[in-house]
Amino acid sequence: MEEMSITKTNIKQPRTQSLASRIWKYRQLYLLLLPALIYVLIFSYGPMYGIQIAFKNYKGALGIWRSHWVGFKHFIDFFTGFYFWDLLRNTLVLSMYNLLMSFPIPIIVALILNETGPKFKKTAQTILYAPHFISMVVLCGMIVTMFSKESGVVNTLLEMLGMERVYFMGEPGAFRHLYVWSGVWQGMGWNAIIYIAALSAVDPSLHEAASIDGATRMQRIIHINIPTIMPTIVITLIMAVGRIASVGYEKAYLLQTNLNVEVSEIISTYVYKRGIVDANYSFSTAVGLFNNIINIILLLTANKISEKISETSLF
Amino acid sequence: MKASRKLRRISAFDIIVTVISLVLVILVLYPLVLVVSSSVSDPVAVAAGEVVLLPKGFTLDGYLRVFQDKNIMLGYANTIFYTVVGTMINLAVTVPAGYVMTKSEVPGVKVIMMLFLFTMYFSGGLIPTFLLVNSLGLYNTRWVLLILGAFSVYNCIICRSFFSGLPKELEEAAFIDGSSYIGTFFKVVLPLSKALLGVMVLYFAVGHWNSYFSAMIYTYDNEIQPLQLFLRRILIEEQTSAEMMAGSGDEYAAQQQYVAALIKYAVIVVSSLPLMIIYPFLQKYFEKGVMIGSVKG
Incomplete structure:
Protein backbone atom coordinates (compact mmCIF):
# COMPACT_ATOMS: atom_id res chain seq x y z
CA MET A 1 0.00 0.00 0.00
CA GLU A 2 2.77 2.37 0.94
CA GLU A 3 4.53 1.70 -2.33
CA MET A 4 1.42 2.53 -4.23
CA SER A 5 0.97 5.84 -2.53
CA ILE A 6 4.58 6.72 -3.29
CA THR A 7 4.18 5.99 -6.97
CA LYS A 8 0.96 7.94 -6.92
CA THR A 9 2.64 11.04 -5.60
CA ASN A 10 5.43 10.51 -8.09
CA ILE A 11 2.97 10.54 -10.91
CA LYS A 12 1.18 13.50 -9.47
CA GLN A 13 4.34 15.54 -9.11
CA PRO A 14 4.51 16.98 -12.64
CA ARG A 15 0.75 17.45 -12.61
CA THR A 16 0.98 20.00 -9.82
CA GLN A 17 1.22 22.45 -12.72
CA SER A 18 -2.25 23.67 -13.46
CA LEU A 19 -3.87 22.87 -16.76
CA ALA A 20 -3.53 26.51 -17.73
CA SER A 21 0.20 26.52 -17.17
CA ARG A 22 0.60 23.28 -19.13
CA ILE A 23 -1.33 24.78 -21.99
CA TRP A 24 0.87 27.88 -21.77
CA LYS A 25 3.96 25.67 -21.80
CA TYR A 26 2.87 24.07 -25.08
CA ARG A 27 1.59 27.32 -26.67
CA GLN A 28 3.96 27.02 -29.62
CA LEU A 29 2.66 23.55 -30.44
CA TYR A 30 -0.91 24.86 -30.37
CA LEU A 31 0.19 27.54 -32.79
CA LEU A 32 1.49 24.87 -35.18
CA LEU A 33 -1.81 23.03 -34.90
CA LEU A 34 -4.01 26.11 -35.18
CA PRO A 35 -4.36 26.42 -38.97
CA ALA A 36 -5.44 22.78 -39.29
CA LEU A 37 -7.87 23.12 -36.40
CA ILE A 38 -9.42 26.28 -37.82
CA TYR A 39 -9.70 24.64 -41.22
CA VAL A 40 -11.43 21.55 -39.85
CA LEU A 41 -13.82 23.57 -37.68
CA ILE A 42 -14.84 25.84 -40.56
CA PHE A 43 -14.71 23.59 -43.61
CA SER A 44 -15.46 20.15 -42.15
CA TYR A 45 -17.70 20.93 -39.19
CA GLY A 46 -19.19 24.07 -40.72
CA PRO A 47 -20.98 22.08 -43.44
CA MET A 48 -22.20 19.62 -40.79
CA TYR A 49 -24.14 22.52 -39.29
CA GLY A 50 -25.72 22.96 -42.71
CA ILE A 51 -26.96 19.35 -42.77
CA GLN A 52 -30.06 20.54 -40.88
CA ILE A 53 -31.44 21.87 -44.16
CA ALA A 54 -32.07 18.23 -45.09
CA PHE A 55 -34.92 18.47 -42.58
CA LYS A 56 -35.93 22.00 -43.52
CA ASN A 57 -37.28 23.82 -46.51
CA TYR A 58 -34.20 25.89 -47.26
CA LYS A 59 -34.85 29.38 -48.55
CA GLY A 60 -31.83 31.52 -49.39
CA ALA A 61 -33.52 34.63 -48.00
CA LEU A 62 -34.16 32.97 -44.64
CA GLY A 63 -30.79 31.28 -44.33
CA ILE A 64 -30.03 27.90 -42.77
CA TRP A 65 -31.20 28.67 -39.27
CA ARG A 66 -34.49 30.43 -40.00
CA SER A 67 -35.75 28.17 -42.79
CA HIS A 68 -38.78 26.15 -41.77
CA TRP A 69 -38.65 22.58 -40.51
CA VAL A 70 -40.30 19.94 -42.67
CA GLY A 71 -39.15 16.80 -40.86
CA PHE A 72 -38.40 13.83 -43.10
CA MET B 1 21.73 -17.16 -51.16
CA LYS B 2 22.55 -14.57 -53.77
CA ALA B 3 25.00 -16.80 -55.60
CA SER B 4 22.53 -19.67 -55.70
CA ARG B 5 19.89 -17.32 -57.11
CA LYS B 6 22.17 -16.31 -59.94
CA LEU B 7 23.03 -19.88 -60.77
CA ARG B 8 19.43 -21.02 -60.70
CA ARG B 9 18.04 -22.07 -64.04
CA ILE B 10 15.27 -20.02 -65.55
CA SER B 11 12.18 -22.09 -64.87
CA ALA B 12 8.81 -22.22 -66.60
CA PHE B 13 7.47 -20.28 -63.63
CA ASP B 14 9.88 -17.41 -64.35
CA ILE B 15 8.77 -17.34 -67.97
CA ILE B 16 5.08 -17.25 -67.10
CA VAL B 17 5.58 -14.51 -64.53
CA THR B 18 7.64 -12.41 -66.92
CA VAL B 19 5.18 -12.85 -69.77
CA ILE B 20 2.24 -11.78 -67.59
CA SER B 21 4.18 -8.76 -66.36
CA LEU B 22 5.06 -7.80 -69.92
CA VAL B 23 1.43 -8.07 -70.99
CA LEU B 24 0.43 -5.75 -68.13
CA VAL B 25 3.15 -3.27 -69.09
CA ILE B 26 2.01 -3.30 -72.71
CA LEU B 27 -1.65 -2.85 -71.72
CA VAL B 28 -0.71 0.19 -69.65
CA LEU B 29 1.63 1.66 -72.25
CA TYR B 30 -0.54 1.15 -75.31
CA PRO B 31 -3.12 3.93 -74.71
CA LEU B 32 -0.32 6.32 -73.75
CA VAL B 33 1.66 5.57 -76.91
CA LEU B 34 -1.49 5.87 -78.98
CA VAL B 35 -2.20 9.35 -77.61
CA VAL B 36 1.32 10.54 -78.38
CA SER B 37 1.21 8.97 -81.87
CA SER B 38 -2.17 10.53 -82.61
CA SER B 39 -0.99 13.93 -81.42
CA VAL B 40 1.62 14.13 -84.21
CA SER B 41 -0.32 12.29 -86.90
CA ASP B 42 -2.17 13.64 -89.92
CA PRO B 43 -5.58 14.66 -88.48
CA VAL B 44 -7.44 13.10 -91.42
CA ALA B 45 -5.91 9.72 -90.56
CA VAL B 46 -6.70 10.24 -86.87
CA ALA B 47 -10.31 11.19 -87.57
CA ALA B 48 -10.70 8.10 -89.76
CA GLY B 49 -9.37 5.93 -86.97
CA GLU B 50 -6.33 4.83 -88.97
CA VAL B 51 -3.76 5.50 -86.26
CA VAL B 52 -3.50 2.20 -84.42
CA LEU B 53 -0.03 2.33 -82.93
CA LEU B 54 2.57 4.44 -84.73
CA PRO B 55 1.98 7.94 -86.16
CA LYS B 56 0.53 8.24 -89.68
CA GLY B 57 2.18 11.23 -91.33
CA PHE B 58 3.75 13.88 -89.18
CA THR B 59 2.62 17.30 -88.03
CA LEU B 60 3.16 19.50 -85.02
CA ASP B 61 0.16 21.58 -85.97
CA GLY B 62 -1.82 20.32 -82.98
CA TYR B 63 0.85 21.53 -80.58
CA LEU B 64 1.08 24.88 -82.39
CA ARG B 65 -2.66 25.34 -82.04
CA VAL B 66 -2.54 24.41 -78.38
CA PHE B 67 0.21 26.90 -77.63
CA GLN B 68 -1.59 29.61 -79.61
CA ASP B 69 -4.89 29.01 -77.84
CA LYS B 70 -5.40 31.80 -75.32
CA ASN B 71 -7.80 29.79 -73.16
CA ILE B 72 -5.54 26.77 -72.85
CA MET B 73 -2.57 28.92 -71.96
CA LEU B 74 -4.66 30.84 -69.45
CA GLY B 75 -5.81 27.60 -67.87
CA TYR B 76 -2.23 26.36 -67.83
CA ALA B 77 -1.03 29.47 -66.03
CA ASN B 78 -3.90 29.21 -63.53
CA THR B 79 -3.13 25.55 -62.88
CA ILE B 80 0.53 26.33 -62.23
CA PHE B 81 -0.56 29.06 -59.81
CA TYR B 82 -3.00 26.78 -57.97
CA THR B 83 -0.50 23.95 -57.83
CA VAL B 84 2.38 26.04 -56.48
CA VAL B 85 0.49 28.25 -54.03
CA GLY B 86 -2.02 25.55 -53.09
CA THR B 87 0.70 23.02 -52.33
CA MET B 88 2.54 25.52 -50.14
CA ILE B 89 -0.66 26.18 -48.18
CA ASN B 90 -1.28 22.40 -47.90
CA LEU B 91 2.20 21.86 -46.48
CA ALA B 92 1.97 24.77 -44.06
CA VAL B 93 -1.34 23.52 -42.66
CA THR B 94 -0.91 19.75 -42.75
CA VAL B 95 2.72 18.98 -41.86
CA PRO B 96 2.96 20.98 -38.59
CA ALA B 97 -0.39 19.52 -37.50
CA GLY B 98 0.97 16.03 -38.11
CA TYR B 99 3.96 16.87 -35.92
CA VAL B 100 1.83 18.12 -33.02
CA MET B 101 -0.30 14.97 -33.29
CA THR B 102 2.72 12.95 -32.11
CA LYS B 103 2.77 14.89 -28.82
CA SER B 104 0.05 13.07 -26.93
CA GLU B 105 1.17 14.72 -23.66
CA VAL B 106 -0.16 18.04 -24.91
CA PRO B 107 -3.61 18.65 -23.41
CA GLY B 108 -6.38 18.35 -26.00
CA VAL B 109 -4.33 16.70 -28.74
CA LYS B 110 -6.14 13.38 -28.42
CA VAL B 111 -9.52 15.07 -28.59
CA ILE B 112 -8.46 17.07 -31.64
CA MET B 113 -7.24 13.88 -33.28
CA MET B 114 -10.69 12.34 -32.78
CA LEU B 115 -12.19 15.51 -34.21
CA PHE B 116 -9.99 15.10 -37.30
CA LEU B 117 -10.60 11.36 -37.70
CA PHE B 118 -14.36 11.78 -37.53
CA THR B 119 -14.30 13.96 -40.65
CA MET B 120 -12.78 11.08 -42.62
CA TYR B 121 -15.99 9.14 -42.27
CA PHE B 122 -18.67 11.76 -41.98
CA SER B 123 -18.96 15.04 -43.86
CA GLY B 124 -21.50 17.74 -44.41
CA GLY B 125 -21.73 16.79 -48.05
CA LEU B 126 -21.70 18.71 -51.28
CA ILE B 127 -24.59 21.13 -50.80
CA PRO B 128 -23.87 22.32 -47.25
CA THR B 129 -20.24 22.88 -48.28
CA PHE B 130 -21.43 24.79 -51.32
CA LEU B 131 -23.69 26.99 -49.16
CA LEU B 132 -20.83 27.60 -46.74
CA VAL B 133 -18.46 28.62 -49.53
CA ASN B 134 -21.13 31.00 -50.80
CA SER B 135 -21.82 32.53 -47.43
CA LEU B 136 -18.10 33.11 -46.82
CA GLY B 137 -17.94 35.04 -50.09
CA LEU B 138 -15.49 32.58 -51.60
CA TYR B 139 -17.65 31.60 -54.56
CA ASN B 140 -15.95 32.23 -57.89
CA THR B 141 -12.71 33.44 -56.31
CA ARG B 142 -9.22 31.98 -56.58
CA TRP B 143 -9.29 31.51 -52.82
CA VAL B 144 -11.84 28.74 -52.90
CA LEU B 145 -9.55 26.53 -54.99
CA LEU B 146 -6.61 27.25 -52.70
CA ILE B 147 -8.39 26.90 -49.37
CA LEU B 148 -10.82 24.02 -49.92
CA GLY B 149 -8.81 20.92 -49.14
CA ALA B 150 -5.96 22.95 -47.60
CA PHE B 151 -5.84 20.38 -44.83
CA SER B 152 -5.95 16.65 -45.42
CA VAL B 153 -6.58 14.37 -42.46
CA TYR B 154 -5.24 11.39 -44.36
CA ASN B 155 -1.95 13.11 -45.16
CA CYS B 156 -1.79 14.46 -41.61
CA ILE B 157 -1.86 10.86 -40.37
CA ILE B 158 0.95 9.95 -42.77
CA CYS B 159 2.96 12.86 -41.33
CA ARG B 160 2.21 11.72 -37.79
CA SER B 161 3.35 8.15 -38.52
CA PHE B 162 6.52 9.47 -40.09
CA PHE B 163 7.34 11.87 -37.25
CA SER B 164 6.70 9.29 -34.55
CA GLY B 165 9.25 7.06 -36.31
CA LEU B 166 12.02 9.67 -35.92
CA PRO B 167 14.49 9.22 -33.04
CA LYS B 168 13.38 11.22 -30.00
CA GLU B 169 16.94 11.91 -28.78
CA LEU B 170 17.66 14.72 -31.25
CA GLU B 171 14.54 16.62 -30.27
CA GLU B 172 15.28 16.14 -26.57
CA ALA B 173 18.83 17.36 -27.05
CA ALA B 174 17.48 20.46 -28.76
CA PHE B 175 15.07 21.12 -25.89
CA ILE B 176 17.90 20.78 -23.37
CA ASP B 177 19.87 23.32 -25.40
CA GLY B 178 16.96 25.67 -24.85
CA SER B 179 15.42 25.42 -28.31
CA SER B 180 11.74 26.31 -28.52
CA TYR B 181 9.12 23.90 -29.89
CA ILE B 182 8.74 25.81 -33.13
CA GLY B 183 12.51 26.19 -33.46
CA THR B 184 12.98 22.45 -32.92
CA PHE B 185 10.32 21.61 -35.47
CA PHE B 186 11.88 23.76 -38.18
CA LYS B 187 15.58 23.28 -37.38
CA VAL B 188 15.73 19.69 -36.14
CA VAL B 189 12.65 17.76 -37.25
CA LEU B 190 11.99 19.10 -40.76
CA PRO B 191 15.59 18.68 -42.00
CA LEU B 192 15.23 14.98 -41.13
CA SER B 193 11.96 14.75 -43.03
CA LYS B 194 12.92 15.34 -46.65
CA ALA B 195 11.43 12.01 -47.72
CA LEU B 196 8.13 12.91 -46.09
CA LEU B 197 8.11 16.38 -47.61
CA GLY B 198 8.82 14.85 -51.03
CA VAL B 199 5.81 12.59 -50.70
CA MET B 200 3.57 15.38 -49.44
CA VAL B 201 4.58 17.74 -52.24
CA LEU B 202 3.86 15.01 -54.77
CA TYR B 203 0.47 14.06 -53.29
CA PHE B 204 -0.74 17.63 -52.92
CA ALA B 205 0.68 18.87 -56.22
CA VAL B 206 -0.83 15.98 -58.19
CA GLY B 207 -4.15 16.67 -56.50
CA HIS B 208 -4.11 20.33 -57.48
CA TRP B 209 -2.85 19.70 -60.99
CA ASN B 210 -5.52 17.14 -61.78
CA SER B 211 -8.60 18.42 -59.95
CA TYR B 212 -11.59 19.70 -61.88
CA PHE B 213 -14.67 19.13 -59.76
CA SER B 214 -14.17 21.96 -57.24
CA ALA B 215 -13.45 24.39 -60.04
CA MET B 216 -16.55 23.21 -61.90
CA ILE B 217 -18.75 23.76 -58.84
CA TYR B 218 -17.25 26.88 -57.32
CA THR B 219 -16.13 28.98 -60.29
CA TYR B 220 -17.73 30.18 -63.49
CA ASP B 221 -15.24 32.81 -64.58
CA ASN B 222 -12.84 31.66 -67.34
CA GLU B 223 -10.17 34.02 -66.00
CA ILE B 224 -9.65 31.99 -62.84
CA GLN B 225 -10.37 28.47 -64.08
CA PRO B 226 -7.72 25.77 -64.16
CA LEU B 227 -6.58 23.77 -67.17
CA GLN B 228 -8.67 20.71 -66.32
CA LEU B 229 -11.90 22.63 -66.93
CA PHE B 230 -10.73 23.75 -70.36
CA LEU B 231 -9.69 20.16 -71.01
CA ARG B 232 -13.13 18.98 -70.04
CA ARG B 233 -14.68 21.31 -72.60
CA ILE B 234 -12.27 20.18 -75.31
CA LEU B 235 -12.19 16.45 -74.53
CA ILE B 236 -15.59 15.56 -73.17
CA GLU B 237 -18.14 18.12 -74.30
CA GLU B 238 -16.79 18.83 -77.80
CA GLN B 239 -16.35 15.20 -78.63
CA THR B 240 -19.90 14.24 -77.89
CA SER B 241 -21.33 17.15 -79.81
CA ALA B 242 -18.96 16.69 -82.76
CA GLU B 243 -19.86 13.04 -82.95
CA MET B 244 -23.53 13.87 -82.94
CA MET B 245 -23.05 16.42 -85.70
CA ALA B 246 -20.96 14.03 -87.76
CA GLY B 247 -23.84 11.59 -87.63
CA SER B 248 -26.00 14.12 -89.44
CA GLY B 249 -23.46 14.27 -92.28
CA ASP B 250 -22.71 17.95 -91.91
CA GLU B 251 -19.52 18.93 -93.78
CA TYR B 252 -18.76 21.77 -91.42
CA ALA B 253 -18.91 19.33 -88.53
CA ALA B 254 -16.47 17.00 -90.24
CA GLN B 255 -14.08 19.90 -90.81
CA GLN B 256 -14.41 20.88 -87.18
CA GLN B 257 -13.77 17.31 -86.14
CA TYR B 258 -10.34 17.34 -87.81
CA VAL B 259 -9.32 20.44 -85.92
CA ALA B 260 -10.79 19.08 -82.72
CA ALA B 261 -8.93 15.79 -83.13
CA LEU B 262 -5.66 17.64 -83.69
CA ILE B 263 -6.02 19.72 -80.57
CA LYS B 264 -7.40 16.94 -78.41
CA TYR B 265 -4.39 14.67 -78.41
CA ALA B 266 -1.88 17.50 -78.25
CA VAL B 267 -3.62 19.01 -75.26
CA ILE B 268 -3.67 15.66 -73.46
CA VAL B 269 0.10 15.41 -73.93
CA VAL B 270 0.79 19.01 -72.97
CA SER B 271 -1.33 18.80 -69.83
CA SER B 272 -0.05 15.43 -68.61
CA LEU B 273 3.61 15.77 -69.52
CA PRO B 274 4.84 17.65 -66.42
CA LEU B 275 3.67 14.95 -63.99
CA MET B 276 4.80 12.16 -66.34
CA ILE B 277 8.30 13.62 -66.32
CA ILE B 278 8.46 14.27 -62.58
CA TYR B 279 7.03 11.13 -60.97
CA PRO B 280 9.77 8.61 -61.90
CA PHE B 281 12.27 10.76 -60.00
CA LEU B 282 10.11 10.68 -56.90
CA GLN B 283 9.35 6.97 -57.14
CA LYS B 284 11.38 5.86 -54.15
CA TYR B 285 9.81 8.60 -52.00
CA PHE B 286 6.20 7.87 -52.77
CA GLU B 287 6.73 4.15 -52.47
CA LYS B 288 7.99 4.86 -48.98
CA GLY B 289 5.12 7.26 -48.39
CA VAL B 290 2.48 4.68 -49.20
CA MET B 291 4.19 2.36 -46.74
CA ILE B 292 4.14 4.99 -43.99
CA GLY B 293 0.47 5.63 -44.72
CA SER B 294 -0.37 1.95 -44.50
CA VAL B 295 0.81 1.79 -40.90
CA LYS B 296 -2.39 1.82 -38.94
CA GLY B 297 -2.48 4.89 -36.67
Missing part, protein backbone atom coordinates in the same frame (compact mmCIF):
# COMPACT_ATOMS: atom_id res chain seq x y z
CA LYS A 73 -40.31 15.18 -46.09
CA HIS A 74 -37.27 15.25 -48.42
CA PHE A 75 -36.23 11.74 -47.44
CA ILE A 76 -39.72 10.43 -48.07
CA ASP A 77 -39.83 12.28 -51.38
CA PHE A 78 -36.56 10.62 -52.33
CA PHE A 79 -37.47 7.11 -51.19
CA THR A 80 -40.85 7.20 -52.89
CA GLY A 81 -39.56 9.11 -55.90
CA PHE A 82 -39.43 7.76 -59.42
CA TYR A 83 -35.63 7.43 -59.49
CA PHE A 84 -34.88 5.98 -56.07
CA TRP A 85 -34.52 2.29 -56.91
CA ASP A 86 -32.67 3.01 -60.15
CA LEU A 87 -30.21 5.26 -58.35
CA LEU A 88 -29.63 2.83 -55.55
CA ARG A 89 -29.17 -0.08 -57.93
CA ASN A 90 -26.86 1.90 -60.24
CA THR A 91 -24.75 3.05 -57.31
CA LEU A 92 -24.43 -0.35 -55.70
CA VAL A 93 -23.94 -2.35 -58.91
CA LEU A 94 -21.28 0.05 -60.19
CA SER A 95 -19.40 0.09 -56.91
CA MET A 96 -19.65 -3.64 -56.27
CA TYR A 97 -18.42 -4.38 -59.77
CA ASN A 98 -15.67 -1.85 -59.26
CA LEU A 99 -14.66 -3.33 -55.92
CA LEU A 100 -14.71 -6.87 -57.29
CA MET A 101 -12.23 -5.95 -60.03
CA SER A 102 -10.22 -3.03 -58.68
CA PHE A 103 -9.55 -4.65 -55.34
CA PRO A 104 -8.02 -8.08 -56.15
CA ILE A 105 -6.16 -7.13 -59.33
CA PRO A 106 -3.50 -4.95 -57.61
CA ILE A 107 -2.87 -7.80 -55.16
CA ILE A 108 -2.29 -10.20 -58.04
CA VAL A 109 -0.08 -7.63 -59.79
CA ALA A 110 2.00 -7.29 -56.62
CA LEU A 111 2.34 -11.05 -56.18
CA ILE A 112 3.43 -11.45 -59.80
CA LEU A 113 5.89 -8.53 -59.81
CA ASN A 114 7.35 -9.83 -56.58
CA GLU A 115 8.46 -12.96 -58.44
CA THR A 116 10.38 -11.06 -61.13
CA GLY A 117 13.98 -9.89 -60.93
CA PRO A 118 14.73 -6.60 -59.11
CA LYS A 119 15.63 -4.56 -62.22
CA PHE A 120 12.69 -5.76 -64.28
CA LYS A 121 10.40 -5.23 -61.31
CA LYS A 122 11.48 -1.63 -60.81
CA THR A 123 11.05 -0.71 -64.49
CA ALA A 124 7.69 -2.46 -64.68
CA GLN A 125 6.52 -0.62 -61.56
CA THR A 126 7.57 2.75 -62.94
CA ILE A 127 5.54 2.14 -66.09
CA LEU A 128 2.53 0.76 -64.24
CA TYR A 129 2.39 3.89 -62.04
CA ALA A 130 2.04 6.23 -65.03
CA PRO A 131 -1.77 6.13 -65.41
CA HIS A 132 -2.19 7.14 -61.75
CA PHE A 133 -0.79 10.56 -62.61
CA ILE A 134 -3.25 11.17 -65.42
CA SER A 135 -6.15 13.39 -64.45
CA MET A 136 -9.71 12.11 -64.40
CA VAL A 137 -10.63 14.51 -67.19
CA VAL A 138 -7.81 13.25 -69.40
CA LEU A 139 -8.59 9.62 -68.58
CA CYS A 140 -12.23 10.10 -69.54
CA GLY A 141 -11.15 12.09 -72.59
CA MET A 142 -8.99 9.16 -73.63
CA ILE A 143 -11.89 6.77 -73.14
CA VAL A 144 -14.20 8.99 -75.18
CA THR A 145 -11.70 9.26 -78.05
CA MET A 146 -10.51 5.65 -78.04
CA PHE A 147 -14.06 4.36 -78.00
CA SER A 148 -15.43 6.98 -80.38
CA LYS A 149 -17.65 5.52 -83.08
CA GLU A 150 -16.11 7.42 -86.00
CA SER A 151 -12.44 7.63 -85.11
CA GLY A 152 -11.83 5.43 -82.09
CA VAL A 153 -9.13 2.79 -82.27
CA VAL A 154 -11.37 0.22 -80.62
CA ASN A 155 -13.91 0.53 -83.39
CA THR A 156 -11.16 0.39 -86.01
CA LEU A 157 -10.05 -2.91 -84.51
CA LEU A 158 -13.63 -4.18 -84.32
CA GLU A 159 -14.08 -3.34 -87.98
CA MET A 160 -10.86 -5.15 -88.90
CA LEU A 161 -12.33 -8.20 -87.18
CA GLY A 162 -15.41 -7.83 -89.32
CA MET A 163 -17.69 -6.47 -86.63
CA GLU A 164 -20.03 -3.47 -86.55
CA ARG A 165 -18.89 -0.10 -85.21
CA VAL A 166 -20.45 0.65 -81.83
CA TYR A 167 -21.24 4.04 -80.28
CA PHE A 168 -19.87 3.00 -76.90
CA MET A 169 -20.48 6.28 -75.09
CA GLY A 170 -24.17 6.07 -75.91
CA GLU A 171 -24.45 2.38 -75.08
CA PRO A 172 -25.88 1.82 -71.58
CA GLY A 173 -24.45 -1.70 -71.52
CA ALA A 174 -20.92 -0.40 -72.02
CA PHE A 175 -20.83 2.25 -69.29
CA ARG A 176 -20.02 0.03 -66.32
CA HIS A 177 -17.31 -1.87 -68.15
CA LEU A 178 -15.68 1.34 -69.36
CA TYR A 179 -15.87 2.79 -65.87
CA VAL A 180 -14.48 -0.22 -64.04
CA TRP A 181 -11.81 -1.36 -66.46
CA SER A 182 -10.43 2.13 -67.03
CA GLY A 183 -10.17 2.30 -63.24
CA VAL A 184 -8.30 -0.99 -63.17
CA TRP A 185 -5.98 0.35 -65.88
CA GLN A 186 -5.35 3.53 -63.95
CA GLY A 187 -4.97 2.07 -60.49
CA MET A 188 -3.49 -1.41 -60.73
CA GLY A 189 0.12 -0.26 -60.50
CA TRP A 190 -0.37 2.40 -57.89
CA ASN A 191 -2.60 0.30 -55.67
CA ALA A 192 -0.10 -2.55 -55.83
CA ILE A 193 2.55 -0.43 -54.07
CA ILE A 194 1.16 -1.11 -50.64
CA TYR A 195 1.21 -4.88 -51.22
CA ILE A 196 4.66 -4.83 -52.79
CA ALA A 197 5.87 -3.00 -49.69
CA ALA A 198 4.18 -5.57 -47.46
CA LEU A 199 5.76 -8.39 -49.48
CA SER A 200 9.23 -6.96 -48.93
CA ALA A 201 8.66 -7.70 -45.25
CA VAL A 202 8.40 -11.45 -45.88
CA ASP A 203 11.10 -13.24 -43.93
CA PRO A 204 13.49 -14.83 -46.49
CA SER A 205 14.34 -17.67 -44.11
CA LEU A 206 10.74 -18.86 -44.45
CA HIS A 207 11.22 -19.22 -48.19
CA GLU A 208 14.54 -20.99 -47.73
CA ALA A 209 13.07 -23.44 -45.25
CA ALA A 210 10.07 -24.05 -47.51
CA SER A 211 12.21 -24.71 -50.59
CA ILE A 212 14.38 -27.13 -48.63
CA ASP A 213 11.15 -28.93 -47.74
CA GLY A 214 10.42 -29.10 -51.46
CA ALA A 215 7.70 -26.44 -51.73
CA THR A 216 7.17 -25.10 -55.26
CA ARG A 217 7.17 -21.36 -55.86
CA MET A 218 3.40 -21.39 -56.29
CA GLN A 219 3.02 -23.14 -52.95
CA ARG A 220 5.34 -20.63 -51.31
CA ILE A 221 3.24 -17.75 -52.68
CA ILE A 222 0.07 -19.29 -51.33
CA HIS A 223 1.41 -20.37 -47.96
CA ILE A 224 3.97 -17.66 -47.19
CA ASN A 225 3.42 -14.51 -49.24
CA ILE A 226 -0.36 -14.27 -49.11
CA PRO A 227 -0.64 -14.89 -45.34
CA THR A 228 2.04 -12.23 -44.76
CA ILE A 229 0.14 -9.53 -46.62
CA MET A 230 -3.27 -10.63 -45.28
CA PRO A 231 -3.57 -7.88 -42.61
CA THR A 232 -2.82 -5.26 -45.28
CA ILE A 233 -5.42 -6.81 -47.56
CA VAL A 234 -8.06 -6.80 -44.83
CA ILE A 235 -7.48 -3.16 -43.81
CA THR A 236 -7.54 -2.02 -47.44
CA LEU A 237 -10.72 -4.02 -48.01
CA ILE A 238 -12.51 -2.47 -45.03
CA MET A 239 -11.59 1.00 -46.30
CA ALA A 240 -12.79 0.10 -49.79
CA VAL A 241 -16.10 -1.25 -48.50
CA GLY A 242 -16.62 1.95 -46.54
CA ARG A 243 -16.35 3.88 -49.78
CA ILE A 244 -18.80 1.70 -51.72
CA ALA A 245 -21.62 4.22 -51.81
CA SER A 246 -19.30 7.11 -52.65
CA VAL A 247 -18.10 5.50 -55.87
CA GLY A 248 -16.19 8.05 -57.97
CA TYR A 249 -18.84 10.50 -59.04
CA GLU A 250 -16.30 12.71 -60.79
CA LYS A 251 -15.71 9.95 -63.29
CA ALA A 252 -19.34 8.85 -63.57
CA TYR A 253 -20.25 12.44 -64.31
CA LEU A 254 -17.60 12.77 -67.02
CA LEU A 255 -18.58 9.52 -68.73
CA GLN A 256 -22.27 10.30 -68.55
CA THR A 257 -24.15 10.99 -71.78
CA ASN A 258 -27.86 11.46 -72.41
CA LEU A 259 -27.95 7.96 -73.84
CA ASN A 260 -26.32 6.04 -70.98
CA VAL A 261 -27.85 8.05 -68.14
CA GLU A 262 -30.14 5.17 -67.20
CA VAL A 263 -27.15 3.28 -65.78
CA SER A 264 -24.64 6.10 -65.23
CA GLU A 265 -26.83 8.17 -62.92
CA ILE A 266 -25.66 7.31 -59.41
CA ILE A 267 -26.63 8.92 -56.12
CA SER A 268 -23.74 11.37 -56.06
CA THR A 269 -24.18 12.61 -59.64
CA TYR A 270 -27.88 12.99 -58.83
CA VAL A 271 -27.00 15.09 -55.77
CA TYR A 272 -24.83 17.31 -57.94
CA LYS A 273 -27.48 17.81 -60.59
CA ARG A 274 -30.45 18.32 -58.31
CA GLY A 275 -28.43 20.42 -55.88
CA ILE A 276 -25.96 22.58 -57.76
CA VAL A 277 -27.55 22.62 -61.20
CA ASP A 278 -31.24 22.79 -60.17
CA ALA A 279 -30.56 24.62 -56.88
CA ASN A 280 -32.75 22.13 -55.03
CA TYR A 281 -30.65 22.46 -51.88
CA SER A 282 -32.69 20.83 -49.16
CA PHE A 283 -33.66 17.80 -51.19
CA SER A 284 -30.15 17.01 -52.40
CA THR A 285 -28.68 17.56 -48.93
CA ALA A 286 -31.07 14.87 -47.74
CA VAL A 287 -29.98 12.55 -50.55
CA GLY A 288 -26.32 13.23 -49.77
CA LEU A 289 -26.88 12.53 -46.08
CA PHE A 290 -28.56 9.24 -46.94
CA ASN A 291 -25.51 8.33 -49.05
CA ASN A 292 -23.11 9.20 -46.24
CA ILE A 293 -25.06 7.13 -43.72
CA ILE A 294 -25.04 4.09 -46.01
CA ASN A 295 -21.26 4.47 -46.25
CA ILE A 296 -20.85 4.54 -42.50
CA ILE A 297 -23.10 1.51 -42.02
CA LEU A 298 -21.12 -0.42 -44.64
CA LEU A 299 -17.81 0.59 -43.07
CA LEU A 300 -18.86 -0.37 -39.56
CA THR A 301 -20.31 -3.67 -40.78
CA ALA A 302 -17.15 -4.55 -42.70
CA ASN A 303 -15.08 -3.62 -39.68
CA LYS A 304 -17.18 -5.79 -37.36
CA ILE A 305 -17.07 -8.78 -39.70
CA SER A 306 -13.32 -8.49 -40.11
CA GLU A 307 -12.87 -8.17 -36.34
CA LYS A 308 -14.71 -11.46 -35.93
CA ILE A 309 -13.03 -13.34 -38.77
CA SER A 310 -9.46 -12.11 -38.86
CA GLU A 311 -9.04 -10.06 -35.69
CA THR A 312 -7.96 -7.14 -37.83
CA SER A 313 -9.91 -3.93 -37.51
CA LEU A 314 -9.67 -0.25 -38.24
CA PHE A 315 -10.52 1.11 -34.83
